[in-house]
Amino acid sequence: MDELDSTLRHFVEEIRLLVERDPIEGFRRWSALHTELAQLGQFELCDDMLRELKGMDLPGYGLGIVRYAEGWTLDRSGEWEPAIERYQAALSAFQDAELPLDVQILTQIGSLYQDQGHYPEAQDAYEQAFESADEHGRALLMNNLGGLCALRDQPDEARVHFENARTLLEGTDDKCNLAAVLVGLASLAQDRGELNDAVQHLARAIVIFRDLRRPTAMAAAVASLALTYHRAGEYTVAADTYRTALEYFVAYKDRANIARTLANMALTSVAAGKKDEAIGYLQQAVAEYREIGDAHGEQIALDNLRQLGS
């Protein structure tokens, strides 16, 4: 018998019993393991868990749990539009049942809008969540707002948000989100040309993610490190570092980051004078973006391909 299948069956039973007893506890347990499995690239297991759950006799708010989990899975595989639909359905179900889970779900919705370049919608979602968030929730939202400001070319506002988030999180046990803030700060440092600072932030984040066994989050920090090397003109080191990140993304089936990394590797190849290699990477990136429905990423990759005359 496959060990993972067996684990899944036990988990589904555990959730069934927990949800009957305490829906919030059940939801948190579900989210925690779902996140863990997604980090390990076990998307099929996530799907299997969902299917099993959908066959259970669930209370009304059970729909919220299912839709949230669906949104999570779609989100991680880059299918952002259906992911937002599922998150919104989860939000409605929990609100109908008067379960206080708005902050978590609105944060996810905001992140998705942000990734797709829909910045006003992202801002709205974060602000709605902010209204009912506790201190920890506010720290996470500040981190997201920092990222949003960075994307909107508002580096000073971004830095303020990131620093606030760091202050709130430094004294807590939530090292995972602290590491995420450090990655944001590194990104700002890259833009300012403060590459040594960026490397320091990223090195710390990588250690935290590694210790917490968050391989795809760690790989994302490694990819950011590769970008730092690229900006420093260290193309050979950048290419090797990207390769390391890509190995993780491939191993853990993080399709959105696979597409992103291939597209970035192409830029490093161009800078290193390897045009054919760059075209190959971009062609794969375009197909990957198209498959997951990321039109934003696909368009950028296509523009880059055109500039290479292909």
Add this chain to the structure above:
Amino acid sequence: MQDDELARRLGPAAFRILSQWEAQQHLRHTFVRAFDNGATDAKVMVVDRHDERNNTAVRLVLKLDRFTGTDFGTTEYARHAQAIHDSGSWAKQHLAHLVDSPIPVGDGWWLVFQSVAGNLDQFTLLGNLVRELSDENAEPSCTSAVLVEFFVAIVTGVLADWAGPPSVTYLSVPKFLEAHFGYRLAEGKPLQRMAGSSSEPTLALLRDRSLTDGVELTVPVGIGHGDLHFDNAMVRIRPSAVPDDFRLFDLAKREAAGPLGRDPAHLLMHMINGALQHLALSALGPLRRVLLDPEHAQRDRLPAWLRDIITRTYEAAEQWIEPYGYGPDWRLQRPLSLYAATLMVYVRDATRPEDRPWLKALADEAAETFLATVKPGSRTKPATPTAPAARRPTPQQPRPNRPAERFVVGRQAETGMFAELVEGRTDQRLLNVYGPGGIGKTEVLRKFGANAERRGLRFGTADLAECEERPSTVLRQLCLTLIAHETDDALLDVLRLLEQHDTMREIVLASGGVDAMFDAVGAPTNRAAVQATVDHSAVVLTPDLRAALDNRFSLQRFLRSSDRDVTSAFGDAFAAVQDGAPSAVLLDTYEEAGKLDTWVRQHLLPVVPDRTRIVVFGRNQLAKQNFDWSDHDDAILSYPLPELGEDDAKSYLRHYGLTDAAALDKVYRFTGGYPLVLVLVRKLAKEAGGWHAVGEFDHIADRDKVAGQLLDRILREEQVHAVREVIEKCAIASWINPEVIRHLLDVTKEEARRLYTLVEVHSFVSRHPEGVRLHDKIRELLIDRLRFTSETDYQRLRQRLLAYHASKTIGVKPADG
């Protein structure tokens, strides 16, 4: 009292004689359980013999049988004794042994006691296993793989170990057939009457020597059982299945120099005759073809277990004969042995009339296959229109309708509903027929199929239990059953596409998986090796597929989209061959869909043509199986299989052995024909040891209360207190295995394992990947009962179960539990 039961089963005359004989011998016998299936006149049962002089006991088989001949040197007893004498150590292990002399009862009837090596409680009839596995509503006592091994072991045992090295004799075809038929050609026997009729073309091969003039067969002969069939073989299934450990009885037809091709063919045909009523219509044609050519392209249209029994028993026989140099003769004669065995089964009284046309068709095709080999161009009879190879008969050449099934004689309302559906007179395109196991969903499916065929509608069927949760297997089943004409090129193209996609997966597997084929950035690590695998493949891949093998990311995209792509191609092909005409897709055993459920909903249903109607059969309503189906409520016509009418309910009960008219009336009134209650009553009879032990019922209007009362009765019948406790307490768990028992009952590992071995054979359970599971509705009733008895106990058990599951789950742990 057990003795009363023995008296009832033997009848007054035989019981009186036995009692007189017992008194003289200081012996007494008590009935333990029946061993026969009611299909023959002979009564076979297990009894305990108590020796009152020595105060000892022994368990024996008691058989009451009739001998109508005049030569008492050929009675079963005489032949049996000779067989034991001739067969040495193999007989000690595998043949039933005679105990005492036969006891004459009068009017040709004899009582015979037999013993078998080993514990009788560990054995069951091979026929019981076949019936359980071929009936989707029964709970199998072993897996299909084990059943196949039993058949192989028996064929190997009979040929290699019992017969051993063969002698050969040289026979004409009619003599070969006479050797197979033996006593069945005696004056007045049905085969003799059939052979004597010149208007019966099927037996022309036996009657008309000119057809095979000049053909002389080299025939392996030796010791043979002579009447080897699945109700003459006991196999050991408890505590676990042991394929090599079988016992044969009924040696009345045993021969010292019989044709050795007869026993395997007879065993196979007897089994197939028993399984015919449970097979999908679409499997009947392929079954004939595969019997005559085990490598036939339609072999995938048969249930895997049936296909494997045919193939493996053929292989077992060939492995035995090949070293002696008679392999080619054996293969040449196999259709002829099959022809003879088919006709022996054809004339049996117990053969269902509706199955006889199929058996006759098989005999005809077997004869033609043989003749085509020895006399190319000849025929046994005028050519009859036959369906083209690999095709379901076209509407212009309909297969004779199969009359009503054995235990569901009505269901006219359902057939009417199907008619409305396919005629487009309903608002919905999808009909969901659901109900508990054992109530005849598959029979209704067959009726729908027959109805569609009568209407000339194209219809496809897939049994999801046979599809291993793979969309490609469902699509292959649908294509094969939908193909109606030689010119259905579009569907044939889909089959080719499926083959290509399967080949791609095999290449990936043969190359060690995607990670072994490529480096991290997508370049192949050993292009030449992959190329070599591609070149050696029997299937030629298209350039696009070859290109996908050249890059990690391309290949992974191909693998991710494969199911979606072939499904889309299937939809296009289906629409093309249908050309706007109505059609139907019937999906059976949907409760086994598993991962296929999402695919069916999201990919398959959207691509079937607009005028195609879909019927989904399963134990659960679709919305209960996965609540995503609730989103399609308006498009689904949900239909719980309702109470059976009186005739149907009684047919159902008769099918499960209740034949007494008064008892039928009582049980029917009690159940009201309600499916779940009928199933529970049947289970009660099984647990109690037979219908005679069920006793009286109180009439209650509330069906759940009726079911609850039955559950109480069934649990009271459970003789081992601990087993009852396991069933009652472990009902809160979705599955039961030794670990669950240990945690919920707080017993040692060893005790938990012991209890599990008792529970896993209980009639309430079916298999689960983690152990066994209680049937859903029974579980629901037991949980209600547990909560009603003690909510505190229920909560305590729940808490234990939660802690157990949490301990088995990876990663973060719950805060408490």
